[in-house]
Amino acid sequence: MQVWAEDDWLQGEPDVLHEYADIWRDRDKIVYSTTMAAPTLARTRLERTLDLDAVRALKESTDAGICVGGPTLAAALMRARLVDELTMYIAPVVVGAGAPALPGVSLDLTLLEERRLGDGFLYVRYAIRNP
Template sequence: MAQLIYTANTSLDGYVNDADGNFDFTVPSDEVHGFINDLERGHGTYLYGRRLYETMKVWEAMQQRTDLSPVARDYADFWCRAQKVVYSRTLKAAETARTRIEPSFDPEAVRRLKAGASTDLSLGGAELAGQAFAAGLVDQVHLFLAPVIIGGGTRALPDAVRTRLELLDERTFGSGVVHLHYRVSGQA
């Protein structure tokens, strides 16, 4: 069975964006981006909330650019090859290839998707992740902690969900970003 893996770039105080929705503090260095590429490359399907999909869809247009760094080119290539499932009550049609829109998050459908997938699934978007955590669907967590405190915004991890995590790996990058890799080990 495939695993559902949540990855988030976050401030040290746990926010994926600030109170105004800005997330420029999470833009990765080439070193961090290359590491993320190695983590994400084998994922065959990305599950997104609408807001993160709106951010990520630029990778389809970027694939056509000739001026991308090798790290960005690599990411654009495998992002475009992957299947995408976007959970949105407002989007009616996908704006990228290999993308389908689902009007709501259905935990049973995701369980079936995991059971039938031959590659791991990537989960993105804090609100969607909260729903997946609450349903007991998340198997692993990758957090990339930026060396900044922003004091508010959208939390990377859900409120009102208790989950035990087992630390599998950690790494510090030259930019000061710290990567923490956890396995979800059950209800706390």
């Protein structure tokens, strides 16, 4: 997510990217990593292990939305039933083998929203029905 901290590459990009960068910069962030030495981004805290109880407490303590990035972290939170919605941006680009979008997760989804964003890009938002 380091890319959102820099303005250089945003020159000439659509307003929506500038808006997202501003929103992202204005949020507190937690990075779960066993290899990162120290966070280099403002408003960023480093955690070495995923504490599901801490995430649950964070979720229960705020009305603000919590966003999760990365398939491994997202899958762990989905298995713990800590995710209410799934938002995906689907791009017509193939880059290597990569990681599965939702590794080892089976979900009961309800489509809430879908939008075409141009150049073949799609935005989809699902509610996750947790039993």
